[in-house]
Amino acid sequence: MSFEFKILEKEKISLVVPLVHKLNEGRITKNVLSKRFSEMIIQNYECAVIYDNDKLIGVSGLWFCTRHYSGKSVEPDHVYIDEAYRGQGLGRQFFDWIYNYSKQKGYEAIELNTYVSNYQSHKFYFNEDFKILGYHFLKKL
Template structure:
């Protein structure tokens, strides 16, 4: 199967919200996500979509920054492939596209976080050559 991967235009960013809601099982409302994405697109953020004949089947946010220990890096965020499309190699194709795209933007490293409970993603990222560097902590204010 041939899938298309492309940057989602800022004007279309709300198209990713239904998939992001499936990822975030903590029930963040559409309205809150809409507000957050409208802020995110003004920052060092892009969003890539995976498409099957113009149907959005996967998303991955890309955050850009420069870190003292890794140089210019990209952080894939809220990576999600629709359940009906899993196990078809789309994740591997998606990340190959992301590596090429971000290399062309001058990135030297890829860093990411994944939920502790998402063991399927851990296996995927290990197979992609990622190493565990640390822990991600969160404190709500």
């Protein structure tokens, strides 16, 4: 199989909503996700995707910033690969692509958050040599 990894064109951002909806197990409506993505795409955000021919099968948002403790960093967000494509090394290929893309843009670190209950992702990130740096806290206003 030959997969295409690329940055999604901003005007096509709505294409990722169904995949991110699955990632969030329907807790956030597609309408809310669409509104949020239309705001995100005009910030320091890009959306990396995976295509299998014309079928969108994977997504990862990429937030770009400079942090005092890590320098220029990119944060993969809402990483999701269609269930039918898991277990084939595609996640590793996707992250290799993200690492190379980030380096080419001059970034020196990658950090991310993952849901506490997403045990499969924990194993994946440990295997990719990510270290736990701290806790992520959230307070809704």
